Amino acid sequence: MSLSDSWDVLVLGLVLGSLYAVIAIGYTLVYGVLQLLNFAHSEVFMAGGFGGVIALTIFEPAVDPSGMQSVVYVLLGIAAGAVLGGVIAFGLEKAAYRPLRRRNAPRLVFLITAIGASFFLYNLAGKLFGRYPIAMPSMYENKTVFTLFGTSVSVTQLLIVGAALVMLVAVDVIVNRTKLGSGIRAVAQDPEVAALMGVDIDKVVSRTFVLGGLLGGVAGFLFGTNLQVEYTMGFLPGITAFAAAVLGGIGNVRGAVLGGLLLGVVEAFTVEIWSDAWRYVGAFAVLVLVLMFRPTGLLGERVGRTA
Template identity: 55%
Template sequence: MGAFGHYLAAHFDTLKLEFWALFVGGVANGFLYGMIAVGYTLVYGVLRLINFAHSEVFMSGGFAGYFVMRALVGQSVPSGFSSVGLILLGIVASGLAGALVATLIERVAYRTLRRRNAPKLAYLISAIGASYFLFNLAGKEFGHLSVSMPQPYINHPVFHIFGAPVEMYYVIILVVSVAMFVLLDRVVATTKLGRGIRAVAQDAETASLMGVNIDRTIAITFIVGGTLGGVAGFLFGLNIGVVYTMGFVPALKAFTAAVLGGIGNLRGAMIGGLILGIFESLCVVFVQAAYIDVVAFGILVLVLLVRPTGILGERLGRSA
């Protein structure tokens, strides 16, 4: 006990020192997880299925952003308005790529089975097949080695919280994800489209009797989730770089976030993402970096066993 106590005490000192820096990184990661988790949650809401191929939506966004940056960023690192413009272009490209890949997944791996009213296991397997196909195809077309993204901005600290610097990268993530999430939240809560999504989530059969076009609603759900996932892939790639297998671990964590917040619950997805991101970041103090994924996974198992409905509960159908 004594040795372990010392270990903890020593690490708590580190934690006190590094807390805010880690916190900022955790929040940024958390927003990314949240953006991916939204895709899981939306699809789960309308189809009651986990979209195993969502990791590849994320990966495709990363590559789309990479190619745009590669084409447009020159020798010197841009700044000012050209940085803003480049990032916006990257967001548009990655969002489009994400939406496109998500639509393809829906068309090929889901709609064909829905027509036949296939058992649930069949959807899981075809989605796994789609994921496997997509990331390996990306590996073939874009190479199997990781590559870092040309930087469209200078990553200097913008401001400080409690002495911890908040770098440009974090500010970009914060602004983009909050803007997209607020927009999404409003759309689902107030527009006709959002009402359709909620109606299908609540009771697909009744919704179709009430004149909601189910196929269209499901397609739109994939597009919306795909856009957010794609943009998250771009933002993630800005810092880490892109590689064909980049989707796997973030998507697994985003899924954890979605479950943590209550799968099917939009705000829950964001909150779950933040909690996971921050927790994971702070864990770095106590656990070797290599085992961080193990921690995230442990949380997933724990949440699934103890409170499978998550913190906010499953409720896309009831309200946003």
């Protein structure tokens, strides 16, 4: 593989990896505050994809939109993905997890509820939107924006990396610099003490879900733009992003980003060197190897307690 080939592959990997990173944050935030593996997060992601399709179909893009039109459609899609993702995540916490917390249900029950909610949501989507893939309405001509060291970067690739970067920085600021962020960190560290200090745990948990849902929804929209939207689209990216969160150290926001990018890049190089059929073999071999030597993940655990 020549140097310019490697650069091409690296770009592919970073694009995919930045999507994984955004989804992984949803897993890691919720794990941080509830020690819950929210497997239904992959369906929040899926909902974001459908949100984009619905909004763009309603506002029916002009044929071959360009310029300002394109910008408006992209923003509309991002907003719709975020809203639907946030709403589903909010509803999920309210309807599925909060009653369990009230009753102090065992961890296992949370996990089974998460899996059940995931099945419920994607089958519901299949029923509502049909069990076949849907193309994201065209928002722009996906041409090359610029060429970087011989690798052409397309509009979609730039959009994905750009949007991911903005969201990752925003989440980092929210968690580390805002009142909600100190709430999240306080609940993650010790919910009882946090409650005694006047933190409204229910509110913090609910907002954490919404924050993760907004990100997951936008990721779903971006993923759907790059591929297509389907009721089962959440499964593989969801599992991979969960693995990315664990790889980076679950509960740790920056770890999730690092894990996501790393998995994306490893996948891309696996595909290049062997083939697409080996994609997950390569990626998950790296996961197992890393966890063997660093069981708490690359950046350990900073936000939550030890798993």
